Amino acid sequence: MTDTRWNGEPCTALRLTAIVADIDAFPQYWARHLVGTRRNVVRVEYGGETFYLDDEDGSGWNKLTHGGSPHWAHSNIVIDPDSVQLRGHRADPDKPCPHENFDAYVEVNRVTASDSDATVIGYAADIKVNCRECREPFRWTGVPAGCSPRQPMCSVDETELRAPLRPASADPDFGLGLPGFAVNYRSPKEG
Ligand SMILES: [Zn+2]
Incomplete structure (x- = not known):
């Protein structure tokens, strides 16, 4: 398993896709124009909390695999929990995608x-x-x-x-x- 860290400490991270949700608490939410679209994200479990990083450009996973230090930029994102799916998940990756969803x-x-x-x-x-x-x-x-x-x-x-x-x-x-x-x-x- 890949070593993933947040602020230098081990954390559990999973590469997923999810549909972006809105959040009222942040009037300047950077992803507001993306609400309703599906993106690559990383779910991070650290210190008893679960949060999501945007990973459409690979920045979320890149940070976590480089020690999770503040040196590496990241973008927190809010997603619809019901929309979460494993990225590229298939029963047999050598078979063509069955196009089910x-x-x-x-x-x-x-x-x-x-x-x-x-x-x-x-x-x-x-x-x-x-x-x-x-x-x-x-x-x-x-x-x-x-x-x-x-x-x-x-x-x-x-x-x-x-x-x-x-x-x-x-x-x-x-x-x-x-x-x-x-x-x-x-x-x-x-x-
Ligand atoms: Zn397909």
Whole structure:
């Protein structure tokens, strides 16, 4: 087992992933913009206390494996205890990931008439899905690349679905006057 220390004294540390939570006590909480996203963290048990360090850039684990002295920077992070998972944990690491759990990232945007006209003329949901364990992105099937107010389309790499949507009470043709674009592919033979 790797020697992990906090302030030079042995501590128990475990590399995990967890979903970032908010904390009211720190108005300047550095990770507030990350709340709701899954990150690499390290759980530290030391002196009867349990706390978490951010480890997305490896800084948490680096500190603990270098004696845990103040010389090594770290970032405390607050996480949702129900979201904790072992990092890259699989029954057999030589077998491909069975892709059993997923994280979906959904962002709903309001589309305004122009920079100077704040009238909302449409809405769009951008949706991405990753395997929670191996982080492999998933691609959308059967969706053309581009962006359209008339139908769901996807990014060129097919990992982000861009789906127009409208309030339930709006007319069916809501937002259809918006411009869009399509990305077309041609094989070299057709060129
Ligand atoms: Zn996977």
